[in-house]
Amino acid sequence: xxxxxxxxxxxxxxxxxxxxxxxxxxxxxxxxxxxxxxxxxxxxxxxxxxxxxxxxxxxxxxxxxxxxxxxxxxxxxxxxxxxxxxxxxxxxxxxxxxxxxxxxxxxxxxxxxxxxxxxxxxxxxxxxxxxxxxxxxxxxxxxxxxxxxxxxxxxxxxxxxxxxxxxxxxxxxxxxxxxxxxxxxxxxxxxxxxxxxxxxxxxxxxxxxxxxxxxxxxxxxxxxxxxxxxxxxxxxxxxxxxxxxxxxxxxxxxxxxxxxxxxxxxxxxxxxxxxxxxxxxxxxxxxxxxxxxxxxxxxxxxxxxxxxxxxxxxxxxxxxxxxxxxxxxxxxxxxxxxxxxxxxxxxxxxxxxxxxxxxxxxxxxx
Numbered sequence: 001x002x003x004x005x006x007x008x009x010x011x012x013x014x015x016x017x018x019x020x021x022x023x024x025x026x027x028x029x030x031x032x033x034x035x036x037x038x039x040x041x042x043x044x045x046x047x048x049x050x051x052x053x054x055x056x057x058x059x060x061x062x063x064x065x066x067x068x069x070x071x072x073x074x075x076x077x078x079x080x081x082x083x084x085x086x087x088x089x090x091x092x093x094x095x096x097x098x099x100x101x102x103x104x105x106x107x108x109x110x111x112x113x114x115x116x117x118x119x120x121x122x123x124x125x126x127x128x129x130x131x132x133x134x135x136x137x138x139x140x141x142x143x144x145x146x147x148x149x150x151x152x153x154x155x156x157x158x159x160x161x162x163x164x165x166x167x168x169x170x171x172x173x174x175x176x177x178x179x180x181x182x183x184x185x186x187x188x189x190x191x192x193x194x195x196x197x198x199x200x201x202x203x204x205x206x207x208x209x210x211x212x213x214x215x216x217x218x219x220x221x222x223x224x225x226x227x228x229x230x231x232x233x234x235x236x237x238x239x240x241x242x243x244x245x246x247x248x249x250x251x252x253x254x255x256x257x258x259x260x261x262x263x264x265x266x267x268x269x270x271x272x273x274x275x276x277x278x279x280x281x282x283x284x285x286x287x288x289x290x291x292x293x294x295x296x297x298x299x300x301x302x303x304x305x306x307x308x309x310x311x312x313x314x315x316x317x318x319x320x321x322x323x324x325x326x327x328x329x330x331x332x333x334x335x336x337x338x339x340x341x342x343x344x345x346x347x348x349x350x351x352x353x354x355x356x357x358x359x360x361x362x363x364x365x366x
Contacts (some may be wrong), residue, residue, distance in 0.1 A: 001283040001312070002028050003341050004071035006079060008043055014079035015336050017252045017283040018071030020063060030068035038072065044083065046076045050258050054231075066230040066255055073256025073333065082329035088287075089330055092261060092294035099323040100292045103173065104130065104305040105279075107137020108158040108165075109187060123165060130306050130319035137162065138175035139188075142356055142364040145181050156191045159267050163195040171198040177230075178202040182214045189219040198300075199224040199246055199275075205365075214245040222246055227277035230254050239270045245298060250277040252284035257291055265297040273299040282313040287333040289317060291324055311340040317335050317348045 002024050004016040016112060020027035034053055039050065053069050054060060080201040081088040089095050092162045104126045108119045109245055126132045139155040144273045162172055174197055176185060185203035192200070199222040203215045216223040224244035229235050230253060264274040276288040285303055294299045306319055313334045326335030356364040 002071070002291065003281070003283055003336060004031055004075050005336075005338075006038070006043065006072065006075040006078060007349040010077050012043075012082050012357055013018050014043070014075035014082070015078070015280050015283050015334065016071035016074030016078065016256070017287070018067050019252055019280040019284065020067040021280070022062060026064050027067045027071075028065050034068055034072060037039075042080045043076050045132060046073065046080060049076065052232050054255070058301075060103065061229060061230055061233070063097040063228075063253060063334065067253050070252045070254065070256035072240075072260075073258050074283060077257045077287070077290075078331040085330050086136070087327055087330060088257065089288040089293040089326065092093070092290065095326060097293060097297050098324060099240070099320075099325050100289050100298070100301055101134070101323075102130075102132070102269045102301045102302055102303045102319055102324050103134035103136055103171070103280075104132045105137070106135040106305075107163075108161050109137070109140055111154075111158070117122040120165070121353060128133075130320040132319070133169070133322040135162070135166070136175055136302070137200070138177060138201075139179075142358060143179040143184070144358065144364075145248040145250070146184055150154055152188060156188065159192055159197075160195055173201065173224075175201040176203045177365060177366070178215065182211050185215050189215070191223070197221050201225065202227070202318060209237045209241055211244050212238070213241050216242075216244055224248055224275060226250075227253070227305040231259055235266065239267060239272060242270060242272075244259060244272070246273050246275050248275050248277040248302070251288040251291065252278070252280055257287050260288065260291045261295060264291065264297060268295070268297040271297075275299050276301055279301050279304055282334055283332065284337065285315075286317065288331040312337055322324075337361050 002019045004018050018027050018031055050073060077088045078092060090308060106122050106126060157334040180203055182204055187366050189200055201224045203223060204211045212225055224246035225244050226248040227250045235247060249260055251260050252258060254359055260276060267274055278285045278288050288301055292301050317327060356366055
């Protein structure tokens, strides 16, 4: 986890998150470069600074620049909220809802007695502490262009066991992590259709919109994508081809609060709902939640769970009956324990150091 701290000359502090999984040091080097521009500037000119950072250099976009820009944008909105004495969502036009629905990460991955006990314990915990009514899991490990029936059947059986445990009132979603070919994704989705998933996320890699549309056109439930798309320009083709039902821009990668809201507003024209991606820290989650509060075509917000990176945020959004209550304090509503945050850099650095190979030695997707 990589956080950005911006301090004004009158003592206001703004927090942002520029966590870039697998390229953590590169992302923070970009933040340091951009700091040279921001020092001495008026922090309330958020859109002006966003445009300068995005457009002033010859090369635009990319994961490193957009993640750095996202963290700085969070921090400037946090400062603006504190300056005006209101939560950030009030500066985005005010809330269109009174609370924000969230889902947590949970799944059945191991059918051993111990594995099932862990899955049951996690489910019971999430229901007890947050009252969650929606969960997301997915098939782990490496997947080739096709797999033996036993492997496919194992994942499908785990998914149906999840439905058996939670019943028909709870919504379940599955993240394929962009590991599948269109043919394999369609085959597996058709085996899941009787349990009626809320959505399947990233059934294929993000580079080919036509491949995504092929899956969407052949699957009888919603398809979602977007965590690796980095601006409204990268979402444009998704919208124009109606290639999915839901989009998942990441508030820490797609340009921060400013761009997250613009992407959501653009999606509304196409009747596409937004479910921002967030599997990193509490500052990134807070940034997403403020946008969620202010856009009409929001569906549900990803969160790992209430215990994820516990201790970093001195104040955090509470989940009650599966909803995050809107904060009333100025800014993002999250104050950071800097000593705790300093301990939590290992996760994102490890992602960059891991290597995945098939049994024949060929490179495999993460």
